[in-house]
Amino acid sequence: MVVLADEALDQIPLIRSPKLGANFSDIPVVDLSMPGSAEALVGACEEVGFFKVVNHGVPVELAERLEAEAIKFFALPQLDKEKSGPPNPFGYGNKTIGLNGDVGWVEYLLFAITSAPLSYTSMSFLEEPSARSFRSALKEYLQAVRNLASDLLRLMAEGLKIEPIDAFSRLVMGEQSDGIFRLNHYPKCPILEKLNCSLTGFGEHTDPQIISVLRSNSSTGLQISLKDGTWVAVPPDQESFFINIVYVMAGTQVLTNGRFRSVRHRVLANGLKSRVSMIYFFGPPPAERIAPLPQLMGEGEQSKYREFTWGEYKKASYKSRLSDDRLGQFEK
Numbered sequence: 001m002v003v004l005a006d007e008a009l010d011q012i013p014l015i016r017s018p019k020l021g022a023n024f025s026d027i028p029v030v031d032l033s034m035p036g037s038a039e040a041l042v043g044a045c046e047e048v049g050f051f052k053v054v055n056h057g058v059p060v061e062l063a064e065r066l067e068a069e070a071i072k073f074f075a076l077p078q079l080d081k082e083k084s085g086p087p088n089p090f091g092y093g094n095k096t097i098g099l100n101g102d103v104g105w106v107e108y109l110l111f112a113i114t115s116a117p118l119s120y121t122s123m124s125f126l127e128e129p130s131a132r133s134f135r136s137a138l139k140e141y142l143q144a145v146r147n148l149a150s151d152l153l154r155l156m157a158e159g160l161k162i163e164p165i166d167a168f169s170r171l172v173m174g175e176q177s178d179g180i181f182r183l184n185h186y187p188k189c190p191i192l193e194k195l196n197c198s199l200t201g202f203g204e205h206t207d208p209q210i211i212s213v214l215r216s217n218s219s220t221g222l223q224i225s226l227k228d229g230t231w232v233a234v235p236p237d238q239e240s241f242f243i244n245i246v247y248v249m250a251g252t253q254v255l256t257n258g259r260f261r262s263v264r265h266r267v268l269a270n271g272l273k274s275r276v277s278m279i280y281f282f283g284p285p286p287a288e289r290i291a292p293l294p295q296l297m298g299e300g301e302q303s304k305y306r307e308f309t310w311g312e313y314k315k316a317s318y319k320s321r322l323s324d325d326r327l328g329q330f331e332k
């Protein structure tokens with residue numbers, strides 16, 4: 001990203017509340033090495049829809065290697081980065097998010113991920129022989145995070161006492177599944193220090209897939225919205241993963257029939273330190289029919305939504321703005 005011109009800031013929503021940034025110390029923590037982690041995970045999905053995972057088995061060095069490669073990419077001259085964009089919807093993007101007018105103080109690389117064998121959208125910079133270390137860091141990281149997501153989704157089924165145990169994981173691990181991976185860079189924005197306010201990095205939204213696995217560097221910025229609508233800051237932890245139980249899985253009454261919450265979240269740009277985050281979003285194949293799991297329906301209970309396929313939902317989602325309710329059109 002080039003040096004900030006004030007007009008660039010004009011387009012991006014400023015957030016003026018002075019209280020932003022209070023750290024939220026009650027983020028549920030799920031320790032995968034402890035007995036009872038399935039119950040802890042279900043409790044976190046019901047209460048907050050967001051939790052931190054520790055003792056997750058993914059070597060910290062894998063994330064650090066990919067982070068270092070991402071930093072090298074984002075440090076390239078703007079014209080070189082743009083050879084891998086614009087995102088349609090995949091590729092390099094700068095400040096615009098999606099196709100419908102959302103903007104933020106962020107540049108990013110967005111990849112579609114396919115499984116069996118694991119592969120990702122190619123981009124101009126990845127074709128260069130010099131991108132070998134980027135490619136290998138990316139592949140190893142994606143594979144490790146897939147394994148973690150599969151473990152988490154199995155634990156979720158165990159905690160909810162759903163059979164078969166792969167009821168959720170099979171939805172997102174198959175060959176045609178809809179995986180997306182995003183590398184975000186929120187450059188530091190020193191002018192914010194003088195203005196005494198924050199700048200939207202990534203506007204408020206709920207993630208549209210089934211589950212998202214997020215890792216960031218030690219820079220602040222991520223906030224979640226609590227049940228009462230208050231925004232709280234998530235203290236960064238570069239050795240852990242943050243899990244977002246997302247839209248279709250959660251409060252939408254689609255898969256878990258309203259048992260799980262999905263959390264609205266956003267990222268604010270930092271005046272002093274840039275933030276790098278990497279998020280793997282897991283979704284089912286386009287033809288998958290989305291309806292509540294019968295095991296989670298009460299007797300005689302009806303779903304609030306007409307049945308739809310994942311492909312129909314995604315199509316509608318790409319016509320929406322970040323903060324929209326993307327399920328409205330599927331209500332009965």
Ligand SMILES: C=C1C[C@]23C[C@@]1(O)CC[C@H]2[C@@]12CC[C@H](O)[C@@](C)(C(=O)O1)[C@H]2[C@@H]3C(=O)O
Pocket residue numbers: 089097098099100102110180182205206207208209281317318319320321322
């Ligand atoms: C405005 C949009 C960008 C987005 C697709 C969408 O139409 C609505 C949701 C956005 C989001 C949020 C979570 C993920 O970052 C993302 C990759 C996704 O799947 O849905 C983005 C999409 C994007 O950046 O293209």
Ligand SMILES: O=C(O)CCC(=O)C(=O)O
Pocket residue numbers: 182184202207214216222265266267277278279
């Ligand atoms: O960068 C972050 O920490 C979160 C970004 C985000 O919410 C997203 O890409 O969906």
Ligand SMILES: [Fe+2]
Pocket residue numbers: 205206207265
């Ligand atoms: Fe998100």
